[in-house]
Amino acid sequence: MGMGATANQIVEGQLTKLLHRIEDATDADCLTYTGPIAFGADDFIRHAIEELKDGRKSKRKRLLFIMETQGGFAESARRISDTLRHHYQIVDFLIPSHAMSAGTILAMSGDAILMDYYSVLGPIDPQVSSQDKQKLVPALGYLIRYEELLAKSNSGQAGGAEIAILMDFDQGELYSYEQARDLSVSLLEEWLVKYKFKNWKVTESMGTRVTLKMKKDRAREIANKLNDARRWNSHGIGINMGLLRRDLNLKIDDFGENSDLNNTVREYHQLLTDYMTKLGQTVVVHTRKSYRRTKGSAA
Numbered sequence: 634m635g636m637g638a639t640a641n642q643i644v645e646g647q648l649t650k651l652l653h654r655i656e657d658a659t660d661a662d663c664l665t666y667t668g669p670i671a672f673g674a675d676d677f678i679r680h681a682i683e684e685l686k687d688g689r690k691s692k693r694k695r696l697l698f699i700m701e702t703q704g705g706f707a708e709s710a711r712r713i714s715d716t717l718r719h720h721y722q723i724v725d726f727l728i729p730s731h732a733m734s735a736g737t738i739l740a741m742s743g744d745a746i747l748m749d750y751y752s753v754l755g756p757i758d759p760q761v762s763s764q765d766k767q768k769l770v771p772a773l774g775y776l777i778r779y780e781e782l783l784a785k786s787n788s789g790q791a792g793g794a795e796i797a798i799l800m801d802f803d804q805g806e807l808y809s810y811e812q813a814r815d816l817s818v819s820l821l822e823e824w825l826v827k828y829k830f831k832n833w834k835v836t837e838s839m840g841t842r843v844t845l846k847m848k849k850d851r852a853r854e855i856a857n858k859l860n861d862a863r864r865w866n867s868h869g870i871g872i873n874m875g876l877l878r879r880d881l882n883l884k885i886d887d888f889g890e891n892s893d894l895n896n897t898v899r900e901y902h903q904l905l906t907d908y909m910t911k912l913g914q915t916v917v918v919h920t921r922k923s924y925r926r927t928k929g930s931a932a
Contacts, residue, residue, distance in 0.1 A: 644908050645924045651901040652921055658894045661697040661725065662686075667909065668916030670705030670735035675712040681918040681925060682720055696721040698743070701902075704734025704755065707816045714742040714824070724828075727888060728752040729902040731871060734771070737859065738817055742824040744831070749889030753871030757817045757859040814860065821856035822849065829884070855881050 638646070656663045662685060666678060686692065696717060717724045726732070726743040733755035740746050740754060748754075758771045830848045835841060858864060858881055859872075877883045889895045909917060914926040 641912075644904070648901065648904055648908070648919060648924065649921055651897055651904070652919065654897045655697070655699075655894065655901065656921065658891070658897065659695075659697050659725075660693065661695040661723075662693045662721070663697045663699060663920065665699040665905070665917070665919040667701045667905065670702055670709045670713065670739060672706065672709055674705070674709055674916070675716060677916065677918050677925065678713055679716050681920050681923060682716065684922050685920045686720055694721060695723040695725065697725050697727055697747075699727045699729065699898075700732045700736060700740065701728070701730050702732050702734075702736035704736050704758075707735055707738055707757075707813055707820060710735045710739040710742075711816075711820055713739060718742075727898070728754065729898055731755070733871075734758055735817075738820055741821050741855075742828060744828050745886050746829075746883075747886045747888040748874045748877075749887055749895065750874060753873050754877065755870060755872060756861070756864075757821065757856070818853075818856040818860050821859070822852045825852035825855060851882070855883060 652663050652665070664678070664682060664685065666674070668674060668677075682696075698717065714724075723744050724742070725745040725747060726740040727747040728740065729752065731753045732740050733753075734757065737754040738757050746754075826845070826848045830843075830852065833843050833848060835843055836847075874885045874887065877885050888898060905917070905919070909915075909926070912926070916927045918925045
């Protein structure tokens with residue numbers, strides 16, 4: 634860094650050095666995304682990954698996608714996954730802290746998911762635009778409330794206020810919520826079988842040969858459990874590595890077992906979080922070639 638470097642350039646230079654260390658430790662190109670999985674995030678990521686791949690003489694076949702997000706749209710998760718897979722044969726996801734909702738959906742498109750004891754994923758409750766289009770809301774909460782009120786109405790147990798709430802639900806929006814829910818489940822079923830389970834040949838307990846049907850059944854079971862809002866009780870609940878392994882029988886790699894990688898990831902994540910907070914940045918895409926940020930949403 635030159636004598637005239639600004640404080641921001643110094644911090645971004647240090648972040649890039651740490652990212653280089655993560656790349657060397659994992660033998661992968663790294664792309665960090667922090668922000669909502671919303672419309673526009675796919676463009677942001679596409680530009681960064683094309684820049685990352687351009688001009689490299691010895692291209693790595695593996696991408697490590699470092700992600701932190703509160704969630705967003707299942708449609709955006711699908712487009713981001715398609716973009717990553719266009720450029721890399723192997724895509725792994727590393728979660729330093731949290732990847733909720735659509736972030737969880739996107740992580741399930743990985744060949745591997747790397748977490749430590751502190752990292753969490755969330756229920757795959759996709760978010761949709763509210764009626765006033767001013768914010769994102771969890772789709773399953775609306776569907777569950779509508780189904781509960783409809784059941785009470787059909788049984789003659791709904792009061793006047795509940796009938797009024799029921800009548801206020803927009804049928805077109807409810808249909809879009811159902812589509813978002815169904816898309817979330819179908820993406821997990823497709824991606825888990827295609828990527829996460831591709832090397833699953835025999836069962837661990839019995840050594841039985843794993844069939845395609847067994848992979849599809851396991852993927853459907855995981856998707857349905859993650860999509861069960863009543864099971865988790867909250868859209869924003871964090872599901873840690875232990876729960877994912879035990880309750881969902883999902884293989885998670887613990888990056889915390891590698892002390893050098895763990896220390897570098899922690900240092901990188903803490904510096905990035907502090908820097909974004911100081912500058913009021915809400916969306917960042919970082920590779921060894923560039924640090925892109927905005928104060929608004931990715932949309």
